[in-house]
Every structure is written in structure tokens, then in C-alpha cells.
Amino acid sequence: MDMEKVNSMDFGEFVDVFGNVVERCPLIAAAVWSQRPFSDLEDLEKHFFAFIDALPQSGQEGILRCHPDLAGRELQRGTLTAESQREQSSAGLTSLSADERLRLAELNAQYRARFGFPFVLAARLSDRAAVPRELARRLHCPPAQELRTALAEVKKIGHLRLADLLGVDPAGPQRPREPGAPDARRDARGPQPGAVRPGLEAVASLERRPHTRVKEGEN
Numbered sequence: 001m002d003m004e005k006v007n008s009m010d011f012g013e014f015v016d017v018f019g020n021v022v023e024r025c026p027l028i029a030a031a032v033w034s035q036r037p038f039s040d041l042e043d044l045e046k047h048f049f050a051f052i053d054a055l056p057q058s059g060q061e062g063i064l065r066c067h068p069d070l071a072g073r074e075l076q077r078g079t080l081t082a083e084s085q086r087e088q089s090s091a092g093l094t095s096l097s098a099d100e101r102l103r104l105a106e107l108n109a110q111y112r113a114r115f116g117f118p119f120v121l122a123a124r125l126s127d128r129a130a131v132p133r134e135l136a137r138r139l140h141c142p143p144a145q146e147l148r149t150a151l152a153e154v155k156k157i158g159h160l161r162l163a164d165l166l167g168v169d170p171a172g173p174q175r176p177r178e179p180g181a182p183d184a185r186r187d188a189r190g191p192q193p194g195a196v197r198p199g200l201e202a203v204a205s206l207e208r209r210p211h212t213r214v215k216e217g218e219n
């Protein structure tokens with residue numbers, strides 16, 4: 001989809017297409033529509049992200065609370081959004097063993113009890129081994145830092161979803177994906193323990209993650 005098409009969309013169409021760029025938060029697309037025209041993916045996502053950044057803390061936490069748990073009840077019940085289903089599946093979270101599921105459920109519950117919102121992570125940049133490891137690590141971060149980290153993950157998810165919708169390479173530059181080039185939407189590669197999916201390193205560092213510089217025990 002090119003930007004001319006995006007800029008020509010009426011309000012209803014725009015919200016239909018971009019309403020889940022931020023999980024279950026169509027209000028953000030509704031607000032962004034009035035900022036058109038947009039020049040490219042970067043320009044469009046800047047408006048989504050600026051909306052998130054301008055919210056009071058309660059609104060930012062509200063956005064996080066709209067996210068389903070990773071490998072949680074909604075996945076078991078089949079009630080995830082199509083985007084979330086695809087992301088969780090790409091990280092291998094749809095085929096966990098009972099033990100792995102239980103471990104994640106316990107960690108998710110501990111995280112929610114500590115911070116008051118669910119653990120959010122861009123699943124497409126992770127895998128079934130890294131998710132519980134990262135969850136266990138972030139569980140010990142200070143709340144203010146954790147809110148920033150979680151919102152940075154929301155932006156990575158949004159960036160990947162927007163790149164899918166526009167048919168551009170999520171790692172940039174902003175041009176239509178080459179025929180035959182890897183498509184993150186259909187990335188069926190197996191787990192890459194400890195590594196960001198090849199080709200998506202630039203997305204992973206969209207927001208420099210402060211936690212990478214926090215040593216164990218400093219929290």
C-alpha cells in the first residue's frame with residue numbers, strides 16, 4: 001500500500017486499516033488520521049508514537065493493559081487479535097509444552113502483581129526461550145524504568161505492524177519489499193536463542209533499551 005493510498009483514506013477506512021497498530025487501541029489511529037498527509041512509514045509512526053508519549057501515565061498504562069498476555073488465556077481460547085496471534089505464533093508461543101506454559105503463566109502473574117499491567121514484549125523479535133528469560137529479568141526492574149521499557153516494546157510492535165500494512169521492509173530504508181525478500185509477516189524460521197531475528201536488528205534497537213545497561217542486582 002503506498003502513501004498516496006493511505007493519505008486518501010477516509011476516517012472509517014483509516015481506522016479499519018490502522019486501528020490495531022497499537023493493540024486494541026483504535027482511538028490512537030482515530031487521532032492520527034487528522035494529522036495526514038504522511039510522507040512515509042517513519043512519518044506515520046511518528047504520529048502514533050507521539051500520541052503515546054503525550055499520554056499521562058494512566059493512559060500509557062491503559063495501553064499496556066490492552067495487550068493480551070504472551071501465551072496466556074486468550075491464546076488458549078483463540079480470542080487473540082489476528083496480529084497478536086501471528087506474533088505469538090512466530091515466537092513459538094503457540095506450541096509450548098505444558099511446563100513452559102505454566103512457567104510463563106506464573107511469571108506473567110508475578111509481573112502483573114508487581115507492576116499492575118501485563119508484561120509486553122515484541123514477540124516477533126523474540127522466541128520461546130528468550131521470552132521467559134526476559135520476563136524474569138524485567139520482573140526486577142524499577143517500575144518507572146519498566147514502564148519505559150514496556151512502551152518501547154509497544155512501539156516496536158507498532159513499527160512491525162505498520163511495515164506489514166505498508167508492505168515495506170521493517171528494517172528500512174522505506175521502500176517496498178523486494179520480490180522474494182524475507183517477509184517478517186510470514187517468518188517461519190525456528191527459534192534463534194538469544195538473538196534478534198536476522199534482518200530485524202534495526203527494529204530491535206528502535207529504542208535503545210536502557211535495561212541492557214543495567215547490571216544484575218542494581219535494581
Ligand SMILES: NC(=O)N[C@H]1NC(=O)NC1=O
Pocket residue numbers: 023067068069070083084087088118119120121122123124157
Ligand atoms: N503481552 C504482549 O507483549 N503482547 C503482545 N506482544 C506481541 O508481540 N503481540 C502482542 O499481542
